[in-house]
Amino acid sequence: MTLKVGITGGIGSGKSVICQVFKLLGAPVFEADTWAKKLVNSHPKIKNGLIDCYGPDIYSPNGTIDRKKLAGIIFTDSTEMQKVNGLIHPVVRQEFMTWADQRDSPYVIHEAAILFESGFYKMMDYTIVVTAPENMRIDRVVQRDGSTFEAVKERINKQWNDEQKLKLASLEIKNDNKTLLIPQIIEIDKQLKEHGKIW
Ligand SMILES: CC(C)(COP(=O)(O)OP(=O)(O)OC[C@H]1O[C@@H](n2cnc3c(N)ncnc32)[C@H](O)[C@@H]1O)[C@@H](O)C(=O)NCCC(=O)NCCS
């Protein structure tokens, strides 16, 4: 049976970098956010649902989502966010299950920024939280995206904190520039491949 391993972490924690290493070790990685963004533009159930809620102008004339409009709706009103997530998440979940069933690998990775918040974690055999000190995360995102300190801080304030995530997680990967990163990843990969479990 293919094990399902969920990886999450706050903005700038290093989820994507770590998933790249898992990919190099041969693990298939499902990037939930990338899939969700693709499905918003292509899946009839989501498209019809969003149009029913917000009118046809939520899509541009070429059929792609108006990101600014949707972001304006969901990031200012948590009820609307729940409604939109209620349309998107069941479809992403279904796509993930189908995708995972088709992979020939001892384990697969599900990378999601909101693994716990969305309840996706319940479908995983193991969950990993990537952690790093807040200031380091902010510095990384400022460097990566050219965002301001304040803008990153605002995002952080809207996400669950590490303590909340770690309470539900099976494991932590420390990406704090103090603990060696690659050996932590190699050890998890080895446990999964050789023993079909993480400790
Ligand atoms: C709402 C959209 C158009 C906003 O685009 P924009 O480029 O302004 O922002 P971006 O994509 O960088 O997201 C900003 C941050 O919000 C988080 N976020 C995005 N969508 C959601 C959501 N539905 N629920 C909670 N957090 C979300 C992202 O993880 C990220 O940290 C876009 O994020 C989108 O299409 N979201 C739907 C995809 C989705 O639900 N992703 C969540 C993971 S399954």
Ligand SMILES: Nc1ncnc2c1ncn2[C@@H]1O[C@H](COP(=O)(O)OP(=O)(O)OP(=O)(O)O)[C@@H](O)[C@H]1O
């Ligand atoms: N150990 C590290 N050493 C140096 N740079 C790092 C390290 N980990 C991550 N980075 C850099 O920090 C930035 C943030 O990392 P990454 O994009 O992987 O984070 P993320 O958790 O996926 O963020 P987001 O939630 O915003 O998608 C990237 O530019 C990445 O290259």
